[in-house]
Amino acid sequence: MQAAAAVHRPHLLAPSPLRGRTRRPSTVRMALREDGPSVAIVGATGAVGQEFLRVIAARDFPYRSLRLLASERSAGKRIAFEDREYTVEDLAAPGVFEGIDIALFSAGGGVSRTHARTAVASGAVVVDNSSAFRMDPEVPLVIPEVNPEAMANVRLGKGAIVANPNCSTIICLMAVTPLHRQAKVLRMVVSTYQAASGAGAAAMEELKLQTQEVLAGKAPTCNIFSQQYAFNIFSHNAPILENGYNEEEMKLVKETRKIWNDKDVRVTATCIRVPTMRAHGESVNLQFEKPLDEDTAREILRAAPGLTISDDRASNRFPTPLEVSDKDEVSVGRIRQDLSQEDNRGLDIFVCGDQIRKGAALNAVQIAEMLLK
Amino acid sequence: MQAAAAVHRPHLLAPSPLRGRTRRPSTVRMALREDGPSVAIVGATGAVGQEFLRVIAARDFPYRSLRLLASERSAGKRIAFEDREYTVEDLAAPGVFEGIDIALFSAGGGVSRTHARTAVASGAVVVDNSSAFRMDPEVPLVIPEVNPEAMANVRLGKGAIVANPNCSTIICLMAVTPLHRQAKVLRMVVSTYQAASGAGAAAMEELKLQTQEVLAGKAPTCNIFSQQYAFNIFSHNAPILENGYNEEEMKLVKETRKIWNDKDVRVTATCIRVPTMRAHGESVNLQFEKPLDEDTAREILRAAPGLTISDDRASNRFPTPLEVSDKDEVSVGRIRQDLSQEDNRGLDIFVCGDQIRKGAALNAVQIAEMLLK
Numbered sequence: 001m002q003a004a005a006a007v008h009r010p011h012l013l014a015p016s017p018l019r020g021r022t023r024r025p026s027t028v029r030m031a032l033r034e035d036g037p038s039v040a041i042v043g044a045t046g047a048v049g050q051e052f053l054r055v056i057a058a059r060d061f062p063y064r065s066l067r068l069l070a071s072e073r074s075a076g077k078r079i080a081f082e083d084r085e086y087t088v089e090d091l092a093a094p095g096v097f098e099g100i101d102i103a104l105f106s107a108g109g110g111v112s113r114t115h116a117r118t119a120v121a122s123g124a125v126v127v128d129n130s131s132a133f134r135m136d137p138e139v140p141l142v143i144p145e146v147n148p149e150a151m152a153n154v155r156l157g158k159g160a161i162v163a164n165p166n167c168s169t170i171i172c173l174m175a176v177t178p179l180h181r182q183a184k185v186l187r188m189v190v191s192t193y194q195a196a197s198g199a200g201a202a203a204m205e206e207l208k209l210q211t212q213e214v215l216a217g218k219a220p221t222c223n224i225f226s227q228q229y230a231f232n233i234f235s236h237n238a239p240i241l242e243n244g245y246n247e248e249e250m251k252l253v254k255e256t257r258k259i260w261n262d263k264d265v266r267v268t269a270t271c272i273r274v275p276t277m278r279a280h281g282e283s284v285n286l287q288f289e290k291p292l293d294e295d296t297a298r299e300i301l302r303a304a305p306g307l308t309i310s311d312d313r314a315s316n317r318f319p320t321p322l323e324v325s326d327k328d329e330v331s332v333g334r335i336r337q338d339l340s341q342e343d344n345r346g347l348d349i350f351v352c353g354d355q356i357r358k359g360a361a362l363n364a365v366q367i368a369e370m371l372l373k
Numbered sequence: 374m375q376a377a378a379a380v381h382r383p384h385l386l387a388p389s390p391l392r393g394r395t396r397r398p399s400t401v402r403m404a405l406r407e408d409g410p411s412v413a414i415v416g417a418t419g420a421v422g423q424e425f426l427r428v429i430a431a432r433d434f435p436y437r438s439l440r441l442l443a444s445e446r447s448a449g450k451r452i453a454f455e456d457r458e459y460t461v462e463d464l465a466a467p468g469v470f471e472g473i474d475i476a477l478f479s480a481g482g483g484v485s486r487t488h489a490r491t492a493v494a495s496g497a498v499v500v501d502n503s504s505a506f507r508m509d510p511e512v513p514l515v516i517p518e519v520n521p522e523a524m525a526n527v528r529l530g531k532g533a534i535v536a537n538p539n540c541s542t543i544i545c546l547m548a549v550t551p552l553h554r555q556a557k558v559l560r561m562v563v564s565t566y567q568a569a570s571g572a573g574a575a576a577m578e579e580l581k582l583q584t585q586e587v588l589a590g591k592a593p594t595c596n597i598f599s600q601q602y603a604f605n606i607f608s609h610n611a612p613i614l615e616n617g618y619n620e621e622e623m624k625l626v627k628e629t630r631k632i633w634n635d636k637d638v639r640v641t642a643t644c645i646r647v648p649t650m651r652a653h654g655e656s657v658n659l660q661f662e663k664p665l666d667e668d669t670a671r672e673i674l675r676a677a678p679g680l681t682i683s684d685d686r687a688s689n690r691f692p693t694p695l696e697v698s699d700k701d702e703v704s705v706g707r708i709r710q711d712l713s714q715e716d717n718r719g720l721d722i723f724v725c726g727d728q729i730r731k732g733a734a735l736n737a738v739q740i741a742e743m744l745l746k
Contacts, residue, residue, distance in 0.1 A: 187713050191564035191656035193606050193645065207604075208588070215585060231649050232695040233566050235707055235723060240686040244667065244709025253712060266713035270656040270721055272566065274647045276604050283564035283643040285658075294617065313613040315599075322605040334608055336617025339626060340560050340639035348643055350608060 036062030037156060037372070040100045040124070042091050042115065043107030044068035045077060047201040048129055051361035052104050053081050061365055062372070069096055070107070091115055097122040101156055102368050105129060106360065120159035125371055127162050127364045131247075134163040134255060141258050143170055144366040145306045146177045150259075156371045164367065165259060166251040167359030168192055168271065172282050173259060174330040174358065175351045178304040180260065183292035183345075187266040190252055193274045193281035194236060195321060197355045199224055204277055211275070229275055236271035246271060279321035279354045291344040294337045301332055306358070311335050319352035327354055328362055409435030410529060410745070413473045413497070415464050415488065416480030417441035418450060420574040421502055424734035425477050426454050434738055435745070442469055443480070464488055470495040474529055475741050478502060479733065493532035498744055500535050500737045504620075507536040507628060514631050516543055517739040518678045519550045523632075529744045537740065538632060539624040540732030541565055541644065545655050546632060547703040547731065548724045551677040553633065556665035556718075563625055563642040566654035567609060568694060570728045572597055577650055584648070602648055609644035619644060652694035652727045664717035667710045674705055679731070684708050692725035700727055701735055 039056075043049040049070070056063070068079055069091035077088040089096055091111070097103060097119040105112050105119075106129035116126045116133070133139040140150035141163045154160045165173075172190060179185065196207040203224045210220035210230035220228045225237060238247040245253070249269040256267050274281075302309055310319045311333035319331035330353035338346030353359055412429075416422040422443070429436070441452055442464035450461040462469055464484070470476060470492040478485050478492075479502035489499045489506070506512040513523035514536045527533045538546075545563060552558065569580040576597045583593035583603035593601045598610060611620040618626070622642040629640050647654075675682055683692045684706035692704035703726035711719030726732055 189562045189658045189713070191643075193566070193647065211584060211604075212588060215581070215588070226689070227693065228695055232693055233647055233649060233654055234693045235689065235691040237689060240689060243712065244686065244707070245712065246689075268658060268711045268713040268719070268721055270564075270658075270707060270723060272654065272656065272723070274566065274606055275649075276606060281606055281645065283645065283656075285562045285641060285643075313617065316608065316610060316613060316619075317600075318608040320600065320605055320607045322601055334617070334643060338641045339616065339618065340562070340641040346641070348641055350643060350645070 036064045037101035038065040039063040040067040040103040042105040045074045048106035048360045100124040129164045167355045169255040171353035175332040183288035183290040187287040189285040190269040191283045192271045195276040197278040276321040324352045409437045410474035411438040412436040413440040413476040415478040418447045421479035421733045473497040502537040540728045542628040544726035548705040556661035556663040560639040560660040562658040564656045565644045566647045568649040570651040649694040697725045
């Protein structure tokens with residue numbers, strides 16, 4: 001039995017079955033084995049925590065032992081995973097990180113700030129999905145397909161923190177980095193179409209509930225968001241900073257610079273929530289230093305890891321959040337020369353990626369896999 | 374009794390009552406009166422056609438007589454409007470435009486191409502909401518708040534065509550033009566969040582039906598659109614041209630140049646449908662010739678006609694499609710200096726406007742009002 005059964009996953013939006021790993025043969029059960037690391041999952045009952053389990057199972061990520069941690073409120077819950085049953089433990093209990101090799105954190109910035117250093121002191125490598133340490137100059141911020149070199153000094157058995165970038169950054173840079181390597185991005189204008197899942201499982205539930213209510217002519221329940229989300233869009237609910245950008249937008253600006261190790265790249269972003277469940281869309285306008293025609297761009301994207309191309313002009317089929325839901329790959333399409341820039345120095349693209357999968361859990365597990373090589 | 378009762382308007386998405394005209398006193402009933410023009414509405418049973426009636430009533434647009442025209446299929450239908458009952462007539466019947474002063478067309482490009490010249494030959498001024506004549510150099514393309522001067526040679530009693538711009542263009546330029554006048558826009562990058570209504574009343578029905586079906590775990594009905602729209606977004610369904618842009622995007626590019634009478638302005642756009650009912654959102658990035666700081670921009674926008682500002686950073690309240698539904702004004706917010714441009718030469722803004730109202734019917738009726746001055 002897999003964790004899938006325990007995951008909150010409205011059937012309405014999960015048309016595709018759990019994808020198996022496609023790049024390695026899956027005939028041998030590799031997951032639970034003596035030579036694997038001991039793994040802890042912090043925030044095991046959340047949307048991303050549950051996805052960690054699905055991804056570990058799907059990729060046969062090896063583990064010697066598994067410890068599921070969450071807040072005191074969730075402690076005692078039982079979660080079935082790969083033929084065993086686990087009891088969720090209180091992450092604040094003393095000694096929970098003893099003997100842990102890899103701790104996958106996804107329980108919010110506050111939990112990471114309070115508990116990640118404890119795990120590190122126990123010798124664990126923490127892969128942190130929160131924003132707590134992303135801009136810490138001592139902490140690598142990693143998308144394995146983009147900047148694996150940032151992990152050079154991280155070793156299993158030597159406590160460390162590695163940060164998982166924000167979902168919007170991961171999905172954007174999966175498609176933009178291969179183009180950047182070819183023609184150098186000078187400036188990037190991003191507008192996002194973000195799903196409910198970024199605000200957690202309860203937000204997905206609220207979108208579903210609100211939609212039922214609105215269709216029934218009732219006032220929508222607004223607990224997670226302060227306004228109607230069903231049949232509506234709104235500026236991302238992250239706090240607005242003094243410069244007028246919200247925190248979600250500034251993550252795209254700052255994380256791109258850090259991941260590319262390029263202080264000069266100019267990024268602006270407008271982040272908007274749309275009533276979709278678990279995958280983000282992003283409209284990306286690019287300005288390049290060197291010319292890059294769209295055919296070359298398409299070839300580069302076709303060869304890039306972790307990407308699929310969905311760019312069928314004749315039948316008007318391009319990436320959608322629904323089609324990338326539950327998929328590992330980020331989908332890119334609407335690849336076209338930007339008419340507003342000269343000499344093939346601009347491109348417009350549209351990308352979609354599963355926010356919970358590659359935007360969070362998969363990327364973190366891929367980071368953990370790099371530690372095993 | 375007003376036309377409102379006859380309009381397809383899902384209660385779920387019409388929280389606000391019909392807005393009365395706010396700028397003129399409405400104590401005197403002005404609409405049906407002897408010194409008004411005789412008016413024909415072509416496409417009277419469609420979403421925009423019905424909105425024409427609502428707008429005429431709300432603004433007390435004067436008319437001596439009213440003729441409701443539609444395809445043969447709808448001929449014979451009865452529509453109650455302002456204490457009278459009208460029978461819808463076949464627009465292809467001979468002589469239907471005899472004696473008509475103003476004909477408001479919104480029945481698609483094909484109908485306009487076939488019948489608009491007949492109305493003009495009868496001496497009518499056609500205000501055409503389709504794309505048929507927008508790029509015709511002989512036809513003014515008008516947003517009354519933006520380029521009223523383009524109407525200089527159009528006179529009541531002298532047959533002519535005036536084109537209503539595309540909804541996305543109107544909503545965008547309502548907010549951008551005042552800034553353009555101050556600092557000259559050199560380049561504009563637009564990403565849209567477009568509602569179902571742009572594809573007509575049947576598309577709004579399909580979105581509602583699909584949402585009910587998906588919530589019930591059923592496969593969604595796809596008649597109007599070729600894929601699931603409920604809880605999904607997709608690239609605008611307009612045909613893709615050879616340059617990779619779709620027709621909707623090229624309307625923004627070309628219409629902006631014509632309306633501003635500026636062949637050099639550089640525009641790129643990515644048009645995306647989101648599951649909202651009747652109002653569009655647009656994320657707009659602007660590059661200016663002259664510096665323009667955000668406080669000045671805010672003052673300019675505050676003083677501009679037909680706009681409201683929704684830009685409350687402290688409470689994270691900005692324009693939403695739901696809040697502008699059934700409203701005349703375009704709402705603008707997220708006004709901020711673009712971090713990716715130097716010397717205050719860039720701004721990011723987010724606009725929302727009712728696609729059926731200002732994006733179509735209201736703008737056309739405003740054009741008709743200019744003929745009465």
